[in-house]
Amino acid sequence: MHDSIKESLTMRSTSAKREFRGKFLAMFCTTIIIILVLSLIGFIASKGITIFVSDKVNIIDFLTHSIWSADKTDSQGRPLLGALPMIMGSFSVTFLATIIATPFAIAAAVFMTEISPKLGKKVLQPVIELLVGIPSVVYGFIGVSVVIPFVRNTFGGSGFGILAGTFVLFVMILPTITSMSIDALKAVPRHYREAALAVGATRWQTISRVVLRAGAPGLFTAVVFGMARAFGEALAVQMVIGNAMLLPQNLVSPASTLTSVLTMNMGNTVMGTTANNALWSLALLLLLMSLLFNTVIKYIAKKGTLK
Amino acid sequence: MANKTILSASDVHLFYGQKEALKGVSLDCYENEITALIGPSGCGKSTFLRTLNRMNDLIPNVTITGNILLDGKNIYAPNTDTVELRKQVGMVFQQPNPFPFSIYDNVTFGLKIAGITDRAVLDEAVETSLKAAAVWDDVKDKLNESALALSGGQQQRVCIARVIAVKPDIILMDEPTSALDPISSSKVENMMMELKQDYTIITVTHNMQQASRISDRTAFFLNGELIEVDETKKIFLDPKNKQTEDYISGKFG
Numbered sequence: 001m002h003d004s005i006k007e008s009l010t011m012r013s014t015s016a017k018r019e020f021r022g023k024f025l026a027m028f029c030t031t032i033i034i035i036l037v038l039s040l041i042g043f044i045a046s047k048g049i050t051i052f053v054s055d056k057v058n059i060i061d062f063l064t065h066s067i068w069s070a071d072k073t074d075s076q077g078r079p080l081l082g083a084l085p086m087i088m089g090s091f092s093v094t095f096l097a098t099i100i101a102t103p104f105a106i107a108a109a110v111f112m113t114e115i116s117p118k119l120g121k122k123v124l125q126p127v128i129e130l131l132v133g134i135p136s137v138v139y140g141f142i143g144v145s146v147v148i149p150f151v152r153n154t155f156g157g158s159g160f161g162i163l164a165g166t167f168v169l170f171v172m173i174l175p176t177i178t179s180m181s182i183d184a185l186k187a188v189p190r191h192y193r194e195a196a197l198a199v200g201a202t203r204w205q206t207i208s209r210v211v212l213r214a215g216a217p218g219l220f221t222a223v224v225f226g227m228a229r230a231f232g233e234a235l236a237v238q239m240v241i242g243n244a245m246l247l248p249q250n251l252v253s254p255a256s257t258l259t260s261v262l263t264m265n266m267g268n269t270v271m272g273t274t275a276n277n278a279l280w281s282l283a284l285l286l287l288l289m290s291l292l293f294n295t296v297i298k299y300i301a302k303k304g305t306l307k
Numbered sequence: 308m309a310n311k312t313i314l315s316a317s318d319v320h321l322f323y324g325q326k327e328a329l330k331g332v333s334l335d336c337y338e339n340e341i342t343a344l345i346g347p348s349g350c351g352k353s354t355f356l357r358t359l360n361r362m363n364d365l366i367p368n369v370t371i372t373g374n375i376l377l378d379g380k381n382i383y384a385p386n387t388d389t390v391e392l393r394k395q396v397g398m399v400f401q402q403p404n405p406f407p408f409s410i411y412d413n414v415t416f417g418l419k420i421a422g423i424t425d426r427a428v429l430d431e432a433v434e435t436s437l438k439a440a441a442v443w444d445d446v447k448d449k450l451n452e453s454a455l456a457l458s459g460g461q462q463q464r465v466c467i468a469r470v471i472a473v474k475p476d477i478i479l480m481d482e483p484t485s486a487l488d489p490i491s492s493s494k495v496e497n498m499m500m501e502l503k504q505d506y507t508i509i510t511v512t513h514n515m516q517q518a519s520r521i522s523d524r525t526a527f528f529l530n531g532e533l534i535e536v537d538e539t540k541k542i543f544l545d546p547k548n549k550q551t552e553d554y555i556s557g558k559f560g
Contacts, residue, residue: 189404191402191404192407193365194365194398194400194404195405195466196406197362197365197393198393198397198398198400198470199393199394199397199416199417199469199470200391200394200397200417200473201417209416209419210406210416
């Protein structure tokens with residue numbers, strides 16, 4: 001009798017056991033994900049630095065030179081690997097697409113949260129969701145058959161190039177920025193609007209001077225998210241950008257981006273060769289850029305909540 | 308009372324969809340007085356307050372009938388400019404709601420949207436408004452810091468300063484002290500007593516002691532009807548209506 005009481009007090013209860021099991025399972029899965037991410041970064045990094053370590057490519061040259069030719073070497077016997085055309089291409093399409101998309105996205109978000117939530121929910125919301133759901137190869141296909149001829153006829157050139165990439169990316173990142181901007185504006189408390197109106201602000205003044213300003217951190221996050229998406233988009237861009245590893249002369253001359261070079265050449269190089277390792281360096285650059293975007297987003301979000 | 312009628316509501320009905328929230332309210336408010344609206348929750352006193360600067364326009368499915376005359380002009384006339392109206396009839400809310408900007412930007416907001424950009428004018432308005440709202444000494448050294456960093460009571464007084472800066476004729480206050488601690492509340496009350504020299508104040512309050520302390524005139528609302536309105540002394544000492552007496556003596560509500 002005495003023993004059984006002691007036993008029940010010292011033994012772990014069923015719920016404690018269950019709790020332990022649950023905790024273990026959660027920890028186990030989390031650990032696997034963390035290991036996966038770390039090994040991914042480690043793998044890409046180890047591959048990506050090969051050309052700098054074993055082929056002695058200068059990292060400054062890699063970032064600033066514009067000739068990309070792994071089988072040719074310079075006077076010191078180092079392969080000619082200048083990624084500047086791709087870097088320029090990636091940044092150009094990203095920034096241009098973001099600059100064009102942001103006003104549209106914010107206007108749509110304002111329309112949906114401030115001006116006509118009913119119509120917004122009925123028409124705009126489904127449209128945005130549809131745009132998100134379209135696969136990127138379809139965007140690329142439309143780009144090739146509609147945007148390219150349009151650019152060719154309007155601006156000249158072959159049509160392939162940064163401008164076509166910008167247009168395609170614009171449509172692709174529009175829903176991302178719009179839906180995140182909507183969330184940002186919805187998060188602006190209603191009482192800010194009332195306070196503005198109560199001192200005689202017009203509806204437009206309320207939107208422009210209070211709602212947009214109070215929602216600014218969220219809007220910035222939305223824009224950076226859109227940029228991250230644009231920077232990482234591969235297939236659709238590759239289909240319309242022309243894939244010439246040359247420094248872009250203008251917006252309608254064929255160019256390339258980090259992602260397009262990767263998708264084009266990954267299958268055409270032999271694992272372990274300099275040409276292949278150079279592609280890993282581009283992948284590493286992409287990874288670092290997306291880490292940078294994430295850091296910026298985290299920073300903005302943190303600054304926004306501190307206020 | 309010798310003071311002149313500044314605001315006169317007659318037979319105001321308000322419907323949220325089918326539900327009648329105000330059932331024919333007629334009430335006069337006098338210049339440089341504090342009118343307190345009291346009554347149990349859901350009796351329509353806040354709703355009535357919000358009809359006075361047409362804040363209820365923002366809520367869909369609201370229908371309002373009746374007249375509200377401000378200086379003799381019906382504010383529900385079709386040609387009323389609600390933006391101008393709200394400059395004349397400012398509003399302070401239950402929860403302190405400063406914008407997430409600096410104190411300076413909060414107070415000057417109403418002036419800037421009215422197109423005033425002269426720095427000297429703005430600076431002066433900030434000082435006089437914050438002084439009138441009895442918060443100048445608390446914030447004069449941190450005008451460029453975020454208003455959200457202030458305490459609740461200070462925030463509420465900054466919000467009041469934001470309204471005063473526009474120089475309205477009437478200030479509506481919707482339970483301005485209900486979210487504040489007793490010390491902050493008494494500061495706000497003292498400030499309201501000061502403010503009535505220059506402004507007409509209409510305030511909603513749940514706190515009967517507050518109504519008796521600060522108001523000149525008290526209106527008792529119940530179930531969307533105005534039961535009784537009179538000088539505060541009379542309402543509290545000698546109410547004519549049985550329901551008013553029951554409410555202020557704490558028999559219900």
